[in-house]
Each structure stands twice: as structure tokens, then as C-alpha cells.
Amino acid sequence: MIRVGIAGAAGYTAGELIRVLISHPQVELRYLQSESHRGEPVGRVHRDLIYTNLKFSDLDLTGIDVLFLCMGHGMSAQFLERHPVPASVRIIDLSHDFRLKSNAGDFIYGLPELNRERIQGAWHVANPGCFATAIELGLLPLAKSGLLPAHVSVFGITGATGAGQKPTEETHYSHRAQNLSVYKAFSHQHLAEIRETLSGQDEDVQTDIAFVPVRGCHARGIMVNAVFESERDLSEIRSVYAACYEGHPFTVMSDEPVYLKQVVNTNYCFVHIERQDRNVLVTSVIDNLLKGASGQAVQNMNLMFGLEETMGLGLKASYF
Template sequence: MIRVGIAGAAGYTAGELIRILVNHPAVELRYLQSESHREEPIGRVHRDLLYSKQVFTDLDFDDIDVLFLCMGHGVSARFLSENKIPPSVRVIDLSNDFRLRASAGNFVYGLPELNKDKIMECQRVANPGCFATAIELALLPFAKSGLLTDRITVFGITGSTGAGQRPTEETHYSNRAQNLSVYKVFTHQHLGEIRETLQEAGAKTEPDIAFVPVRGCHTRGIMVNVVFQSKATLEELTTLYKTYYEQHPFVLMSDEPVSLKQVVNTNYCFIHPDKEGDNVLVTSMIDNLIKGASGQAVQNMNLMFGLDEMTGLRLKANYF
């Protein structure tokens, strides 16, 4: 059994991680650490776990095989510098502290659809961002084929859970419900990792990405619509997708338009390409908390420990 510890276990991503891991056939969930809820029952924070008798405790690094860091951006790096983690313990970080090459150190960027072989051999993984995952999966086949243009436009809508558990003016129900608003226009923090990933995949130059993120009035799920130009036919583009992802079980191309309900509560990414003239539209759908965070982290853990990457992640969407 893989002995698991979670640092920062009180937030949304940790809650989803716990939900997945309690049913994982190869995992023993040993330690759930939270500075603000130490010794409290986890069901007091994660209200869907009222039946659990587990409590938040300190971590024993000598008694785990893998450590998940579900901490705020900037906190993970400090946590690792302040704690001596045995070299044998694998680390999967869900913050943005180690995603960029300049700060990665010995972390591998944890997008299985790009770095599967590297993830299987590494000790530390930087889990991708949620918007980054949806956008990268929409564009990887084009980057690899050399068909990706320098100019890309992205319009993306995310659920309120993407802002984290702590209430803010922007996530307050009376502001978010029945409302849409843009934020971090052209400057979103995931743009750096998206550019680096597309170049690593084969993009000829660093793409100019005009990204407009939108706060949606739903709780979870990301829809991104990516637009660029190409002379390739729709049939050629479709073949590129199917060929690229045929060995990646969590990314599925649909011949028909896709919707959030098809992927929410799953680790899948559903993609639909369309074309009119030279304009290409790629729609990509994921659950921001699962494929965009905790599910992808478990997928990475599976690869690191030599398991089938789908283990514990065969989740069905709540379509109705």
C-alpha cells in the first residue's frame, strides 16, 4: 500500500484528494495536516466526511511514501525549505511554486499527456494549474505537429471553486450568482506555464496568447474556447487529436460539441474541434478540482508508483 500524507488538508483541492484516495485500492491515507484545524475531526471541515473518524494531525515524514502539498502559492516552497523530507518520499505539489523552469529545481511538470515518461521516473512533480491544463490539452497536438500559429486567442470560464475556499468579495454568492465578470485579462498566472509547455511540445516560437478568463456563476468546471488560424482541414485536425491522445485515456475527442456536465466530478478532458474558413475553434472541458488539480495529482501518483494511471480515477460524471 502507498502511505499518503497531505499537507494543507483543509482546502478544496485537499477535500477532493481525500474523496478520491479513500476509495483508491492501493492507498492508505495516513496523515492529514492542517495548521488551523489540528486535532479536529476532518468531517468538521469537509462536511461530506462526517462519517470519518480521522482527525487532522501533524505529518510523520518517515511513515509515508508520498506527500501531497495542497497549500497556497508560495507556501509550498517555504514548507519544503523548513521541513526535512526524506529522499525516498515522493512529493506532488499542487501550487504554482515549481511549475516554471526557472523555479522548478528537481520538479517535473506534471502533465501526463506531455511528460508521462518523465513522471514515471521522478521523485517530485509540480501539478499543472487548472486553466493551464484545459488550454494545454486543447493545443498540444498542434504544437507537436508544428501547425500552431504565433497568435492564439483564449476565452475561458471557470467555476467559483477555482478561487479557493477562503471567501472573498468576488466569490461571495450574491456577487457570483447569476453573474459573469472578467479578471486578470491578458495577465493570468497560468500563461507562463502554458507558453513553456507548448514550446516543450514543439511550438516553433513562444506563442502570443490573448487570454480572457471569466468568473462563472457555477461552482466547478472549466470551459475554454481556443481560437487560432490554420490551413489544415477539419479532418486533418481531427486526425491529429486522435493520434496524439490515443495512448492517453483521460483525454477524449468528441465529434459533437461538448459541455461541462460531461466532465464535472471526473478526471476527463473532453475536446471538440471545429473550423470555418481558416479559423479553428477548439473547445476543451475539465473539472477544475479534479483533472485541473486533485485527480491529475492522483494520476501522477499512479504513474510515479508504477500503477495504471486510471487506478482510483474511473469516475462517472453527474450528468443529471
């Protein structure tokens, strides 16, 4: 059994992680650390988990095999400075602190469709961001094959849970319901890791990604639409994608247009490609809390410990 500890266990991503790991056949949850809820039942915060006997606890780095860091951005690096983790404990970080090569140290970027072999031998993994996952999986086959154009326009819409659990004016129901709003146009924090990931596949191509993120009025799920010009035949482009994702169980090509209900509450990314004249549209959809965060973290854990990549992730979409 893999003995698991979670630091920062009261947030959205930690709640999803607990839900997945409770049913994982090779996991034992050893402790769920939360400074603000120490000693309280987990079900008092994650209200669907009232059937469990789990409680939030103090930090305990002994007797575990892997530590998940589910804290806010900038806090993981501080946590590891204050709390040296034993060398025998693997770490999976869900913040952005170690995603870029300049800050990564020995952390491996945890996109399995790109780094599966490196993740299998890793002790420390930096989980990708949610928008980064959706955009990278939408464009990675082009980058790996040298077909990524010099300019790509990307429009992405995300659910309210992407903003985290702490209430803000933008996540307030009266603002979010029946509303759409652009934020951080061309400057979203995930752009750095996206550009680094995609440009790293072909150093001769430096793609300009014009990314416009939008706050949606739904709770969870990301849809990304990437548009670019290409002279390539659609069948050729689709074959490039099929070859890239062959053997990767959670990224699925669809001949039909894709939508959020197909993937919400799953660890899947569905991708669809279409074109008209010179314009090519690549649509990718994921659940921001699962494939965009905690589900992908469990996928990485499985790879790190030599388990079947899909173990514990046979989740059903909330289709109706």
C-alpha cells in the same frame, strides 16, 4: 500499499484528494495535516466526510511514501525549506511554486499527456494549474506537430471553486450568482506555464496567447474556447489530435460539441474541434478540482508508483 500524507489538508483541493484516495485500492491515508484544524474531525471541514473517522493532525514525515502539498501558492517552497522531506518520500505539489523551469529544480511538470515517461521515473512532480491543464490539452497536439499558429485567442470560464476556499468579495454568493466577470485579462498567472509548455514543443514557434479568463456563476468546471486561423483541412487537424492522445485514457476527442456536465466530478478532459472558413475553434472542458488539480495529482501518483494510470479514478460525472 502506498502510504500517503497530505499537508494543507483543509482546502478544496485537499478535500477532493481525500475523497478520491479514500476509495483508492492501493492507498493508506496516514495523516492529514492542518495547522488551523489540528485534532478536529475531517468531517467538520469537509462536511460530506462525516462518515469517516479521519482527523486532522500534526505534520509527520515518517512512515509515508508520498507527500501531497495542498497549500497556497508560494507556501510549498517555504514549507520544504522549513521541513526537509526524507529522500525516500516522493512529493506531488499542487501549487505553482515548481511549475516553471526556472524554479523547478528536480520537479517534473505533471501533465501526463506530455510527460508520462518522465513522471514514471520522477520523485518530485509539480501538478499543472487548472486553466493551464485545459488550455494545454486543447492546444498541445498542434504544438507537438508544429501546427500551432503565431496567435491564438483563448476565452475561458471557471467555477467559483477555482478561487480557493478563502472567501473573497468575488466569490461571495451575492456577487457570483447570475453574474459573469472578466479578471486578469492577458495576465493570468497560468500563462507562464502555458507558454513554456507549448513553446517547448517547437522552439521555432513563439505563440502569442491572448487569454481572457472569466468568473462563472457555477461551482466547478472549466470550459476553454481557443480560436485561431488555419488553412489545414479539419480532418487533418482532428487526425493530429487523435494521434497525440491515443493511449491517454483521460483526454477524449468528441465529434460533437462538449459541455461541462460531461466532465464535472471526473478526471476527464473532453476536446472538440470545429471550423468555419479559416477560423478553427478548439473547445476543451475539465473539472477544475479533479483533472485540473487533485484527480491529475492521483493520476501522477499512479504513474510514479507503477500503478495503472486510471486506478482510483473511475469517477462518475454529475450529469443530471
